[in-house]
Amino acid sequence: MMSNAVKQEQPTSTGRPFALDPLFRRVTDLAGIGPRNAALFEKLCGGDKMLDLLWHKPIDFVDRRFAPKIKDAPAGRIATLTVTVHRHFPNERKNQPYKVWCTDETGTINLVFFHANKQWLEKQLPVNATVIVSGKIEHYQGKPQITHPDAIGTEEDRAAIETVEPIYPLTQGLTNKVVCKAAKGALGLIPELPEWLDEAHKKQNNWPDWSEALDILHNPPGANGLEPHHPTRMRLAYDELLANQLALAMVRHHQQRRQGRVYKTGGALRDKLLATLPFELTGAQKRSIAEIDRDMSEPIRMLRLLQGDVGSGKTVVAALAMLNAIESGTQAAIMAPTEILARQHLESLGPWLDECGIRYVALTGRDKGKAREILLEQIRSGAAQVVIGTHALFQESVEFADLGVAVIDEQHRFGVHQRLMLTAKGKGVDVLVMTATPIPRTLTLTAYGDMDGSKLDEKPPGRQSIDTRLIAKEHIEQMTDGLARQIKTGARAYWVCPLVEESELLDLAAAEERYEILQARFGDRVGLVHGRMKPAEKDEAMAKFAKGDLDILVATTVIEVGVNVPEATIMVIEHAERFGLSQLHQLRGRVGRGADKSYCFLVYAKNPGQTAKERLSIMRETEDGFKIAEKDLELRGAGEILGTRQSGLPVFKLAELPAHSELLAAARDDARLIMGKDPELQTDRGKSLRTLLYLFERDQAIAYLRSG
C-alpha cells in the first residue's frame, strides 16, 4: 500500500551526541511505568520516549500553594491545610459518606469520602496526627469541608503537596497524577546542552535557557504560562521551528550547491506538443513554465514547488518541464502518491508523449515478476525516456540510465525524505514538486522551507463556477429528488459519505447504508467505492463511473484528488461540517471540470455550531483554494488542517500555528543566515545547532554535511 511509504522508519542516526541519550530512552525506564502505561503514553504523546513526554504540554494547572488557616479558607478555592485529625465518623449505610473531622486552632473541617475504604482512611488519617490535606474547599450546611482531598500527606510531604500542579491532556487509562509523576521523572533526566540560539536574539526576547524552559513548561508559573506567547513557550516553539527550517535549508543548500545541469529549454518537442494541444496555455501556466525554464537552463539545481488547484492545469506544465530534459537527452520521471493518480497521469500524458514520439513506461507496485523486470530494464537502459509511477520508483531496484528531472505530484503525501530518495537516483536531478492542495503560506514554509514557488492561480478558460449550496440534513429527500431530475438529463454525481473520526469501519457502514438507500431508488446505476476495497475493485467502480455505466458513485473520502471525470457535475457531501475546508475544496474540485454547470451540495447535520456554519459559508462564497486554506488555518489551527497527520505536513509538538507564525518567519530567516555564514555547521553555534537537529530528529540533514 502507498501509505507505507510515508511511515517508513527514519534511519537511526549514529552521530547523535551522547548527552541526548537519556532523552531518547523509553518512558518505561521511569519507575512505575510498565509496558501497558508506555502504550498509553505513546497514544497520548505521539511517542514513548522521554522527549515525547517532555513535549506534552500542560493545558491548565492547580495552584496548591495557598495554605490558609481553616477559618480563612474560602469556599470554591483550592487550599492546602495543616490540620489535626480529631475523629472518624464511618458511614452507617452504603450511600452515606464517611467523614473525618479535623481541626486547627481556628476551626474545624470535615473530610468527606464516598465509597470509603475504612482501613485505608485510618492509616492515612490516624486520630491525633497532624496531616496535610489539599483540595477544593466547600461549604455544606454552613460548615467547611473537602470532598475527596486531592492529596493527603504528613509534614514531610508538604513540599511535594504545596505546589503548582500542571494539568495535562489525558487519555483513558492515564490519570493526571501518573502523567505528572512521569513528567517530573523525565525532567530529572534533562542534560545540560550548549545554547544553539543566537544570544542577542534570545536576550532581546527574554527567553530562558532550554532546560529551564522545559522546567517552566511543566511547572507553569501562572495562567499566562499557558499562553502561546509566554517566553517559555515561545522559546520552545522557536527551537522546534528552527530545527524544521534549518533542516529544510540544509537540504536545499546542499542540493543547489551540487552542480545542476544545463538543459535546453523550449525546443522542438515543446513546439510539437503545443501545436497539438487543443487549447492555449493560461497566463499562469506560461509564467510557471518561464520560471521552470529559467531554473533548468542555469547550472543550479531546480527545486520548485508548483501550486495549483485541482483542474488548474498542472499536468501540462509538468509535461513541458519533462520535455526540456528529454530534449537534452536525459530521462524524466513523474511520481504520484497513488496508483489511481499514476494511471491518470499515464492517461493524460500518454497521448501527448505519443504525439511527440517519446517512449514511456509506467511502473507501480502492482507490476511484478517478469513484467516488472522488463520495465526495470527499459528504465535502466534509457529506452524509456519518461517513467510514470508511484512510490515504487523509490525502490532500490529502480535504476535510471540518466535521470534529468523528477516531477513529484505530491498532494502532501511524500515527505522531504522521500523526495530526496528519488533525486538520489540521478546526478544533479532537477525537481519539480506539484501540489493540488493550496496550503497557507505559513504551512508551505514548514513543509517546503524556502523552496521556490510557482502558482497556477488562474483557471483554464471556459470553466464555470460551481453552484455551492448548504443543505440541512432534513432536506436530503428534496435534494435527492432534484438529483434524480438531473440524472434523467444525463448528469453524473459523486456522493461522499461522512468522515467518522478514527473509525474506518464506521465510515464504511455509513457509506454502505447510503449506498443501499440510493440503490433502492436508482437501482444498479449506483456504485460504491471505499478504502477497504481491493485496488482492482476500486478501479473497476471508478472506471464504470467514468464510462457512464454508473450515475452515482457513493464514496468514502478515498476518491482520489485529481480523479478526472469531466462529465460528473454534481458533488454531494454528507456531514460536510466534519470535513476541513481544504478537504471540502478538494472534493468540490472534482466537479466543474467539463463544460456543463456543476453543483456542490454540502449537507450538514442538525445544529452544526457557529464556527461550522461560518466555515461552510466560506465554501459558498469562494472557490479560491488559497483563500479557503488561509481561512481554514485561521478558524481551526494547523493541527486540524487537512488531517495533518495523513497530509505529510510536519506535525509540531511545541509550535502552535498560526499563533507562532511570526516565529516561523524568524526561524526561516535565521536558517537562511546560518546557511550563508556557516553551511557546514562548523562554528560553535553550528555545532550546537547540530544538537538541536538531533533533538528534533531532523538529523537526516546532517548526513549532507558528512557526504558533502
Ligand code: ADP
Ligand atoms: P491539475 O493536474 O492541475 O488538477 P490538469 O492538468 O489535470 O489539472 O488539467 C485539468 C484539465 O484542464 C485537463 O483536461 C487539461 O487538459 C485541461 N487544461 C489544462 N490547461 C488548459 C488550458 N490552458 N486551457 C484549457 N484547458 C486546459
Ligand code: MG
Ligand atoms: Mg493533476
